[in-house]
Amino acid sequence: MKRILTRPLTILIAIVASFVPAGVATAASAGPIFRAAQVVGQDNTNTETNLDFLFAIYIITWAGFFTYIFIVSRRQRTMEREIEGLKQLLSQRQSAEKG
Amino acid sequence: MVESIGTKRTVWLFATAVLVLVTMWMIFEWVPTERNLGVVQRALYVHVPLAWISMVAVGVVAAASLMYLITGKRRWDSIALASAETGVLAGTLMLVTGAIWAKPIWNVWWTWDAKLTTTAILWFFYVAYLMLRAFAPPGNQAYRMAAVVAVLGAVDVPIVYYAADLWRTAHPELIIGPAADSSGLTSEMGLTLLVSVVAFTSLYIYMLVDRYRVRQSELEISDLKREMRNYLYAPSTSDVPATAQSLRAAAAEPIGD
Known part of the structure; x- marks a missing residue:
């Protein structure tokens, strides 16, 4: 259990999950983005029109980082298993030779 | 020892996660919206830190490659490789986020502007570095050749940094680093950018150690x-x-002259 909790992927999933209530809370309380949109709206500029671009920027950035960290941590686990196997095999051969 | 390193890494990742959350709160809740660019200006708090860590990564690759060429120790080569991979990731994300940001502001995804072009050249240099390592026959010769590419590529870093000052470009002026002029940012914007840079640097260090x-x-x-x-x-x-x-x-026996 402790092993699962300390895995980088678990921590990253926890980070992503924690964004959900924050996002809901922000939307519900009409946070500064929306308030600012109203303020700037007085200057005939609709700031909300580019929200999809902003969304894409943040999604791509975090997806890129999470995918990379996931791939690296999985590769590390595979390597650790392979090292362990090779060490065992080598020590078995050496002890068989001596025996 | 290994256990201790693992714990330190977990603590570092946890601290980074908290920092990232604080940054996200500042970006979406606290910092005011820029009046002219509107909501999409919030891309700045990701785009600039990505540019920052890709430049730091290039610096680390060049320094470690130079040390590898001098000493021949594998440790330096490993640091260079880890930083190059992380730097290419950050550089790719920087170029992609820049293109997405450019579309609503400049009405084009890409333009052959001095800043953008020199950045693309730098990116190609380090992609070439990784490809050289991946496809050349493994061994010291390939690693040395890659190290030379890495050192040569670093020459482009000051050109990228000062491109907006050296040429007339569509790209905004410098707001981070030694020649920065951040007077266009309010104090909240400056603080948010600073916290974001720290968070991304922390993430870069974590990824560097992981890949190493x-x-x-x-x-x-x-x-x-x-x-x-x-x-x-x-x-x-x-x-x-x-x-x-x-x-x-x-x-x-050694071959005589």
Whole structure:
């Protein structure tokens, strides 16, 4: 259990999950983005029109980082298993030779 | 020892996660919206830190490659590789986020502006570095060639940094680093950018250490396999005919001038 909790992927999933209530809370309380949109709206500029671009920027950035960290941590686990196997095999051969 | 490093890494990742959350709160809840660019200006707090860590990564690759060329120690090469991979990731994300940001502001995804072009050249340099390492026959020769590419690529860093000052570009002026003019940012914007830069730098360090560990494991595996091969297939001295033994001894002797 402790092993699962300390895995980088678990921590990253926890980070992503924690964004959900924050996002809901922000939307519900009409946070500064929306308030600012109203303020700037007085200057005939609709700031909300580019929200999809902003969304894409943040999604791509975090997806890129999470995918990379996931791939690296999985590769590390595979390597650790392979090292362990090779060490065992080598020590078995050496002890068989001596025996 | 390994346990202790693992715990430190977890603590570091946890601290980074908290920092990232604080940054996200500041970006979406606290910092005011820029009046002219509107909501999409919030891309700044990701785009600039990505540019920052890609430049730091390039600096680390160049320094580690130089140390590898001087000392020949594998440790430096591993650091260079880890930083190059992380830097290419950050550089790719920087170019992609820049293109997405450019579309609503400049009405084009890409323009052959001095800043953008020199950044693309830098990105290609480090992609070439990774490709050279991936496709050249493994060995010190390939690693040395890659190290030379890395050092040469670093020459482009000051050109990228000062491009907006040296040429007339569509790209905004510098707001981070030694020649920065951040007067266009309010104090909240400046603070948010600073916190974001710290968070991304922390993430870069975590990824660098993680990738470095993988590289060390790869080297350990190749050493173990070599040891295994030598152990299994090397004929014992008694099995080798005398002629072959003498040939081996001759081959082992250094060649004179």
